[in-house]
Amino acid sequence: MWRNLPPPEVAVLTFFVCGFVIVYLLGSRGFCFQACPYGALFGIADQLAPGRIVLTKDCSQCGLCTKACSSDILVHRELAQHGMVTNPRCLKDLDCVTACPEKAVRFGFRMPPLFRKGHPMGAYGGRFSTSVGEDLFMAIGFLIAMPVYRGLYDMVPFLLAVALALCTAWLFVLGWRLLRKSALQFRGITLKMDRSLRPGGYAFSIAILLVVLFFVHSALVQAHTLLGKRVFALMAAGRADARNLNSAIWHYESALRIGLLAPVDRRFELASLFNQAGDRQRSEELLRGVLDDDPSHAEARFRLGELALARGDREQAMRQWNENLTFGKDQSGTRSREMLTRSALALGAAHEAVADLQGASAAYARGLTLVPDDADLLVASGALAHRSGRMDDAVRFFDKALRNGAPEPQMRNNLAALHMQQGHLEFALPHLERLVALDPNDARLRYTLGALHARMGSRSKAVEHWSVGIQLDPADERTRQALAALQPMPSNEAR
Structure with missing residues (x-):
């Protein structure tokens, strides 16, 4: 729950704007009357x-x-x-x-x-x-300012964006009054008298000018950001060309260059675009900058490991993936969970490539600690346990993977084979029966299930499945020989 809340500085700013600035500008219930839909x-x-x-x-x-x-x-x-x-x-x-x-x-x-x-x-x-015209002007200003402020620099939440948009619209109205009226008073402060600005008027004029400049600047940053993100989404979906790629890079670079802040997620997306454009050096520089500001950014660290592997530095790649399992965090609204999983899988595969089965097992175990019940990690752990001769662990991993969304045919086939290797025929039987139910026209499955029934003493069921197997694949000599060897036997099998 807590990870979805804004950082403390944003929370304090929200309270300040909603609890003080709006009250000063629009009255004690300004937010309720002007912004709240219930109002x-x-x-x-x-x-x-x-x-x-x-x-x-x-x-x-x-x-x-x-x-x-x-x-x-x-x-x-x-x-x-x-x-x-x-x-x-x-x-x-x-x-x-x-x-x-x-x-x-x-x-x-x-x-x-x-x-x-x-x-x-x-x-x-x-x-x-306010007059009708001023209220209409405020409404239009609010509707324009709201998308400008919301999500600005990946920091401004909805409530703060509403408050900032409302204050901006009201200050625009106040600025218009300062230009048009010969005398103006606000909150007991004389801003203008006899067409001349008073000290309070100069202060308000400067404040309004700063707000206008901030609003225009924010609108420009947000426009570049949104246009860049739109093209980035098209690139991620594979629906954009090289021209779109260059356009997205230009928009992202413009937003980061003129912006007051450089959000880490925007820099990460720009790094992905540079990598896609073939500029891996620039991509790596951006990713390292992201990790300097946010060491827990799982996506950036995984991609940095991929870049290291692409240039042949396996040791550096393994170091990045290992650090990702140490420092990376699962952050809502991102692909960090997927990247933590992929880091564990990549690190484990790298250990397996050099026959370090213990290191691979430790990598998969660390991944499951961060991303419990991940099907891919469970499958990899089960396969490694099988190769290491730890059959009971392999059965446990594959069974858990089956319950957590791993491909059912693959998992049931693995479990049936493991149980048969261990001599647990009664445990293998339901998996093979389910496989046949999933694909009744697979002649090899029919042969395996028939062989299992024969080993368990159920000859009639063995004959039934082998007969179907022969019908499905008349050229299957193995099934034909097994059926011929079984049929002469007495039919009064033990029940």
């Missing part, structure tokens, strides 16, 4: 709700109710115009009721705003701190 649904439902903040007697329009409202609603104006608060941002927390010195405001029931004549939604500008 939008509750806003719609509010127009059907009869429970409202209502005006019960004459109001002096002192504005204390508006000052007390943490949702930034012009409460005194709504009460004067509609006799109740119709703004869907109202949370009915009764702060305005408590603040009213004349006790003229309370919670009560009225006709829902949606069913009143002259629905107050028409007075948009008088009810919200």
Whole structure:
């Protein structure tokens, strides 16, 4: 569970943006109203709700109710115009009721705003701190900024991307107001007066300019990254040519060159592209850089071992695969699990190539520790145990591999042969019967099953399978001779 969480620095940044920056820019419930889909649904439902903040007697329009409202609603104006608060941002927390010195405001029931004549939604500008145009601009800005921030540098999670997109869109609106309005105040700070910027206005202008530059830069990095990843996926599927390969390399290099960070996964993908293009030296340089930053990157270390083997350095390749089994980690959303398996298989095969069966067995065992119940490792371990004369271990590995998705015909054939070698005919029988059920037209399987029945004393079943085998392959002299030798025998076999 913990490996799927963002790193601590990203978690802290998320809390800072969602818990402070949004509150400062958009109010105490800015995220709920502007970004959360539940907030939008509750806003719609509010127009059907009869429970409202209502005006019960004459109001002096002192504005204390508006000052007390943490949702930034012009409460005194709504009460004067509609006799109740119709703004869907109202949370009915009764702060305005408590603040009213004349006790003229309370919670009560009225006709829902949606069913009143002259629905107050028409007075948009008088009810919200933004105009219709500004809200549309914010919506468009949010929809553009969201894909720019999400997954940026492989670090920004969904919630943080939503918050950053919302803050960016709002700052764009604030910047537009600074350009157009002759006077502007925000959170009690005078930004502009008599068409001249005040110190606070200069500070906000610089902050907005920096946000614009960061947004444009991030959009450029993300565009190169996404285009490169799209072509990389085509290359991985074998549906791209050399021109696409060069295009992907250019996009990845551009993203890494201009980016503020160089994600290890993007560098690994670029290394794979260089390897595919034949530039193994550049690929190896990138892979070593990835491992310098992330020694547990299983994919990079396995590929580095492959490159070493390709240039004839078996010792270096074995060292990389061995270190992968030591430092490599299974990371969600990657092929690290597969690469740990392949590292163990490659290391074991390299040991077997020099007749080091003990080293091969240790490599497979380490692989099974990291990737328990992997079918390929179990099959390799079983085959090695068989060659080493450890028949019981071979049976155990093959049986476990069968239960974990290894090819059934191969595993049952191996298990049947091992049981027959050990004289455990009753254990071999169900495997051979299953093999015949899987492929009833295999004459050799029919011969083997018939021979097993004959050894177990079941001559009638042996004759049955051998007869079918002769029908399937009339030229099979071995089956014909076995059948001829068995048929003259007495038919009253022991049962």
